[in-house]
Amino acid sequence: MKRITIYDVAKEADVSLATVSRVINDSNVVREDTRMRVQQAIEKLGYKPNAIAQGLALSKTTTISIVMSEKLFAYNAKILNGLMDVAKIYNYNIMFHTTSKGISKMQDVIESIIKSRVDGVILFNDNFSEDEMEVLHEYQIPMVVVGSKLKGQKIGNVGNVYINFERMAYEFVNECFEKGIDDISMVEDKLNLSMMEQLKAGVDRAYAEKGLVFNKYVTYDDSYKSSYTFLSDYYKRNKPSRMVITFRDSQAIALMNACKESGYSIPDDTQLVCILNSKYLTMMRPMISTYNIPEYDLGAVAMRLLTKMLVDDESVKQNKDIEISFSKMFRETTK
Amino acid sequence: MKRITIYDVAKEADVSLATVSRVINDSNVVREDTRMRVQQAIEKLGYKPNAIAQGLALSKTTTISIVMSEKLFAYNAKILNGLMDVAKIYNYNIMFHTTSKGISKMQDVIESIIKSRVDGVILFNDNFSEDEMEVLHEYQIPMVVVGSKLKGQKIGNVGNVYINFERMAYEFVNECFEKGIDDISMVEDKLNLSMMEQLKAGVDRAYAEKGLVFNKYVTYDDSYKSSYTFLSDYYKRNKPSRMVITFRDSQAIALMNACKESGYSIPDDTQLVCILNSKYLTMMRPMISTYNIPEYDLGAVAMRLLTKMLVDDESVKQNKDIEISFSKMFRETTK
DNA sequence: TTGTACGCGTTATCAA
DNA sequence: TTGATAACGCGTACAA
Secondary structure: OOOOOHHHHHHHHOOOHHHHHHHHOOOOOOOHHHHHHHHHHHHHHOOOOOHHHHHHHHOOOOEEEEEEEHHHOHHHHHHHHHHHHHHHHOOOEEEEEEEOOOOOOHHHHHHHHHHHOOOEEEEEOOOOOHHHHHHHHHOOOOEEEEEEOOOOOOOOOEEEEEEOHHHHHHHHHHHHHHOOOOOEEEEOOHHHHHHHHHHHHHHHHHHHHOOOOOOOEEOOOOOOOOHHHHHHHHHHHOOOOOEEEEOOHHHHHHHHHHHHHOOOOOOOOOEEEEOOOOHHHHHOOOOOEEEEOOHHHHHHHHHHHHHHHHHOHHHHOOOOEEEEOOEEEOOOOOO | OOOOOHHHHHHHHOOOHHHHHHHHOOOOOOOHHHHHHHHHHHHHHOOOOOHHHHHHHHOOOOEEEEEEEHHHOOOOHHHHHHHHHHHHHOOOEEEEEEEOOOOOOHHHHHHHHHHHOOOEEEEEOOOOOHHHHHHHHHOOOOEEEEEEOOOOOOOOOEEEEEEOHHHHHHHHHHHHHHOOOOOEEEEOOHHHHHHHHHHHHHHHHHHHHOOOOOOOEEOOOOOOOOHHHHHHHHHHHOOOOOEEEEOOHHHHHHHHHHHHHOOOOOOOOOEEEEOOOOHHHHHOOOOOEEEEOOHHHHHHHHHHHHHHHHHOHHHHOOOOEEEEOOEEEOOOOOO
8 A cells, every 4th residue: 555645635636735735734715515525535545644744844743752760650650641641632642751770861862852853841750850951941842840849940941740748748747746746757769769858858847847857767778679678677676666658659568568577566556658649558458548649630730731831831931830739548557 | 042954064064964964874985074074063053863854754753652551551561661671772762652441542543653654553452453453554554462362363564472361371270170179260350351351261271171161250340449349249248269360469459358358368268369460469468379471571572573573574474473471470379 | 715836854866 | 975956745825
């Protein structure tokens, strides 16, 4: 089957290619009977417009790049659903890029983004530096960062849809204080350092306001293959804090198992809150307390913001920062 | 910053655009000093070749589409890692499409694939019909189906990288028979009907060879919000089989919880095997037995096959079907 | 309402 | 070793 072009359709319908183009793009200056003729020719030949040629002619690809850390695929699934659904609504294609330590450095990803001439970029706030954003900005590519709040001075052309993790942690710690709990520890998640940083800032602030110092930020090095091996080791030697905050479900579950195996009871000896929700938290016994973050909305709002920036940058000039609210979903590991 | 084109570079380096093109594409007929001059001009201007224009000129986009069901994103993370890594090695961009019931029907996805003029397509074997593959074939788009074995007569230009679930189930059931277990049930997973079908076929075959009939294929309708609600309901009224097969981790965990809460013990009253491995299986107590499917390899092999089909269809004409082996990882829910 | 001709940014062919 | 020029497939002023 030969590649059908707009010329073939034009010949078949006995019109010029301009008319075919008008039909494709719903221009309303086409007479009804010629439109019909063209439509029939399109059907008959199975013609599909060449998006590449359209992109070249219009300097617009109707394509948006999404950049995500390879390791966070599974965890960002719902955000991605939100992104994809909205992109679909606005008829944008999605170019998908992943970053990892070995093969695909952020620099290479940026290179291919620029070459692809995508209309915009969605960045997950866990895997890029300010320099890299600066490069995209030099090439005038609008972007939206999703996840946590950007720090540093704002670069133009950048939107930000985020959860206020600093406030989340601050409020949570204060609630703990009110219940008389001030022995709190927080387990680091190496996959999401920017969010950890903000959480820690919130905890620090709450402690500082009480004239205390937070010093139970639990980190472990890569010699431990997983947080589980570390934690089960740790809780054999250390008594758990009365309240532990983890970021990710696997850490919460690891901690739960480690505590149980070391003879500690949850929530009686130690309470547990996992920042990121997941269905696995409710599958555990006791069911693990968490925060409810509207992940789908995070993605949907981010993509909607980007599409707005694309069609009319003025209308969103003032409010490119959108904070998404969260709520508590405390279950059986807290009391 | 004005869009820099090959003309700007040519002017800056005082050569013709043809020479710039040669430098970009590593043609070795360029004299060294002019190459240097051009390189410097490229650096100075920050020129990046326009992939769209290249695509138009070459009728080749170096882009591959990946089509995946929206709901399976989290579960296919490792396969996707394999796909992405290999794509990166061969310098292919990835166009990412998701299918779901509401917004993005497979038909629309195919439409945009054809319009995008991607060089090839990776399909996950869970969300398309033979008709849809036929359409892609009409437009001569090479594709590789990853996951389970394709049934039906083979369409040209289609590769298949798969796990032989039929054999997996067949062998497993025979091992059960050898241990004297013939009371087996299998829980349906609605997200992956094609794989379920093959598993069931394997079970059926093993039963048939014993002159028995398999009749414990557990299905539940959508009125149950999750397999957990169904199973915990079910096991209050029914005694569990001595061996239960589930497909997905959440089903296995749900079953485990349901059994425990109904007073049954695993693995003493009922044993449990989950076909798809995940880290959550080892976080449960007892740790759940599973099969070890090299998911990353599934993706990597599939993408490698597709790239080979793209550069030289002849060399892979004979063997476009690649079976990936699996192994048992039986843990504490079997004995 | 329709058609002509040029531009979009690159590669490839052919000539110099 | 380089340069001029015709594709690649489409959108769009401008003319008819």
